[in-house]
Amino acid sequence: MKILQAIKVSFGAIRSHKLRSFLTMLGVIIGVFSVVTLVSIAQGATGAVTEQIEEMGPNLIIVNITGRGHRTLSLEEANRLAGREGVRAVAPVVSGRVTVKQGNVTLDTTLEGTSPEYRTVRNQSAQSGRFLTEADLQFRQNVVLLGGSVAEELFPLGDPLGREIRIDGTPFTVIGLLEEQGAGLGGSGDDKIIVPVTTAQRLLRISGISTIYLQASAPEMVDRVIAGVEAALTLHFRDDQAFTLFDQAQILDTLEQITGTLTLMLGGIAGISLLVGGIGIMNIMLVSVTERTREIGICKALGAKKRDILLQFLIESSVLSGFGGLFGLALGYGAGIAISNFTDLTPAFSPLVVAVALVFSLCVGMFFGLWPANKAAKLNPIEALRAQ
């Protein structure tokens, strides 16, 4: 008997019990729906964060000076790292919390003192006005670039360029607005202000550097630069605990580990509901085999082989679960659109998830249909014919 014919016949059987078939499918629908939705949300969130990390700048290496002990790293010493092999640019950073004031608006924000290289290394320049220059650093100019949210709060109406604000009481001139970055790891990339590093050292009364952003000249140089800088800093501090060094790859690795586990967990939980759906299918197929015992007997009398009966019931359970899977997928897709419309999350529907969910739901139908189908195929034709 041809498979297509068996599918047609199974549609008839499913149609003759519409409500029952729908309720049976519901288990699979909910299972596939939750698998697809949860995994897509997890992947969407991962994708968003990954993008932000990558936007931090290409081939970025971050050195945090925790400054244990008495030694610090001076600005000149930090800048000297630029001369190392494989280093394209260095942006030393001094940072701290400050209070800014404009008119009668006062707010707390993060101040970063850095050099013009910050622009390339951190991939963030001025969207209007200008960025820092060497001259600003040399003359310890009181100039400042405002992050998006700071600018909005301080100057809700007018253009901040050229205006004056007070940082911890000291007057600064606004020379530029920073490009929008959105919320990233470790707080908003827009809730900060940038001043020349030399100015910041004086303002915050810090002599050392707290963070150095390094840009390697090529992706394959990253590991070598890390090793070299690590050795140099260990020598400088006489202590390898005084600083931490990591690059984007490490951050991404950690992130992937976390989200991978999360995705697996969500997928697993949803998978269990799919399994429960499968058991529902098995249950209803067993009922169906019992109800149709006589029909099975008739078919056998007319020459149906074991294979024909087995195939018939297997296809029926697979059609149930397969269509359940399709409906679940459609629902999940709809939910994804709704979620991205009403929240900040954008679920990512990877073809892999869609394929896995569909194949898995089909397999659930076949697996849980196997036992009932086998039961039907093994029926003795005479006894089956005698059933009521």
Place this chain on the structure above:
Amino acid sequence: MIAISGVNKIYYLHGVQVAALREVSLSVAEGEFIAVAGPSGSGKSTLMNIIGCLDIPSSGVYCLNGEDVGRLPDNRLAEIRNRHIGFVFQSFNLLPRISARENVELPLLYRGISSKERTRLALKALERVGLADRVRHRPTQLSGGQQQRVAIARALVGEPSVILADEPTGNLDSGSGNEIIALLHQLHRQGKTVVLITHDPDLASQAQRTVKMYDGMIIREEVRVP
């Protein structure tokens, strides 16, 4: 073509042996019309199940067209039922959810015949039993006599050599019953071997030969003198 010799059929019910057939021997020639009669429980249906390859003997030999059926695997038996046997049951045994035409198509479906050809043959078979105007009806939308005619169409659609009818008129009034018997005689005239199980002495007497059973044994054979 049907050659049964020394066949026993023993059922086990809760550990107790029930002999449904004892040392039954019977030959039916090709194109013969025989009737099997006997009281309830005498083993008529059991005999028919064995002739129809729905069941195999506990002992003894049954040869159909020279092939020892008792040794064949299930799949081969299904194939023989499909190609060589046409069943007509007392309770019609049509599938309730599909139309008359689709019911008639079933044996062809298991033979792997294309959908177009199936439909053509099924319509022809329904025409032969006088139901050309009822092809779309479900079994529940047909009278008992019509249902049994659909069953006969289903039995003959695959052009089997043997038609086995187990009390085909048992659930019918005499009028529709006579139509069914007339159809069986017509099939016989067209060269089919017909085995008719019946309680009705009148019907039995119309056969070329009547086999009387009692308690699992064939106790008498009567040949009709034409």
